[in-house]
Amino acid sequence: MEMNSDICIVGAGPGGALLAYLLAKQGMEVVLLERHKEVFKEFRGEHLNEEGEAILKKHNLFTKIEELGMLKMETLEYWENGKLFKTIYPDLAVGHFGIHVPQAHLLTVLINEAKKYPNFTLMTGTTVKDLLKNELGSYTGVKAVQDGKEIIIHSLLTIGADGRYSTVRKKAGIDVEVRKHGYDLLWAKIPAPPNWEPSIKMALIDEMQLSLFTQAKGFIQIGWNIREGSYPELRKQPFTPFIEKLIKAFPQLKQTVNEHIKSWNDFVLLDVHSNFSEEWGKEGLALIGDAVHTMTPTGAFGLNSALKDADTLATLLAHHRITDLDILNCATQRKKEVEKLQKIQIEKEQTFATQFVLYS
Structure with missing residues (x-):
């Protein structure tokens, strides 16, 4: 079986699903691949911060997710020997210390919104086995397997949104710097x-x-x-x-x-680690989210960074032809932002114990 598409996105997590919706809304032919049979599998990073909240509100998605259920964190508390000794309240302009959003609620809205467009195709239970390249060395799609049958998907741009152990990244030979914490x-x-x-x-x-x-x-x-x-x-x-x-x-x-x-x-x-790649893609291929910059759980930045990657890439694609997109230049701003967040994570981890010094 062979298919043609403008965009092939590998990985139907929050970043991949948001990007698929935004590009389908722009009128592009989008195929979204997910190796699991069920898109709505539970995952651990389910906390939105104000940046993720703003992105969902920007695209009129937040209220729809809120209707399915979410929970705003009202306080940040520090405890010692069973006693509360410090309570911090959120900035009034923000109103919370993060919002718990069950993945099923988030992905339900993103996938359902994308399905409103006939140019969107979701393929679950589909595992990418290799990438396609032309004679010039540009990436032109993927080879995948669904129910034991090989599927060839030709695309102008392939996007790896397939997590910290990204198959797309590995098959493209893109190296990452892994940092243990x-x-x-x-x-x-x-x-x-x-x-x-x-x-x-x-x-x-x-x-x-x-x-x-x-x-x-x-x-x-x-x-x-x-x-x-x-x-x-x-x-x-x-x-x-x-x-x-x-x-x-x-x-x-x-x-x-x-x-x-x-x-x-x-x-x-x-297994906690962070990673970061200087190379966020190649000709005909881009990476977003954990596939290119895995975050640790500290500060709950992972989900929100993936949403920001998707929003940024969708905006760029709205103003450039797919074949003219310069992936390396497009990644410059996001790379700086992610590097800053990863430094914040390290600082938070190294200074956490100091929150308890005065009390002790």
Whole structure:
């Protein structure tokens, strides 16, 4: 099977889905590929900041997502030995410390809006196996597999929005600088106790950061930093003393933690690293989001940076013919912004413990 399209986007996460919608709205033929059968798979980075909020409002998407459900964080709190010692309130002009948006709600709106245009095609359960190139070395599309059958998609521009382990990036031979941050992350999700206020709560345990993020639909996401590479040895140790540290830090969670976190298997391990590429594309190919600049969880910049990449690229394509687009020049502004954010992440990680010095 062969297809022709103006744009082929690989990866139907927030960045890829937003870009697909914006380009379809401009009248371009867009094919959006997703390797999973279901687009609406759960993911960990679900917090919008004010930049992501502004982008969605700019394109009249925010209200539609809000109707499905989201939750604004009202306070940022610091806790020590089970006691709250510092509360920070958001800037009145912003009104929150981030907004939890379930991925299913965000992607439902983006995909449904894109489907309003007959020039948009979504192909799920489709895995990219290789990139197409012409005799001049320019990229001209992808080879993919769906239900065991090969699909050839010819396109004027191929966009890799396929995450930190991007197949498109690897197949294009684009190198990234990988930076380790000295920690890995354990994720868990538990029901919130009654009367839990929308907030981000922080604690320091064994000199490592522990964060609680309130989620829509009555849940709490736990993000617990552990020393890089320590999880195999940690799993060999008794579980009870470990989880008691969480309960000591936040006593109000005792019942829900005991009911829902019973073993190491109730945590998901995230290998934390950031990466950055000087090369954001090649002739006929561009990268956005984690495919070109993976962020750590600190500051919840990842989702918002992917949305900004998509918005920026869509704006450029609205003013240039696809074949005239200079990917390297187009990336200049975003590269500077992302470099700045990654430096902020490192600073936040290195200075987190100082929030507790005065209290101690």
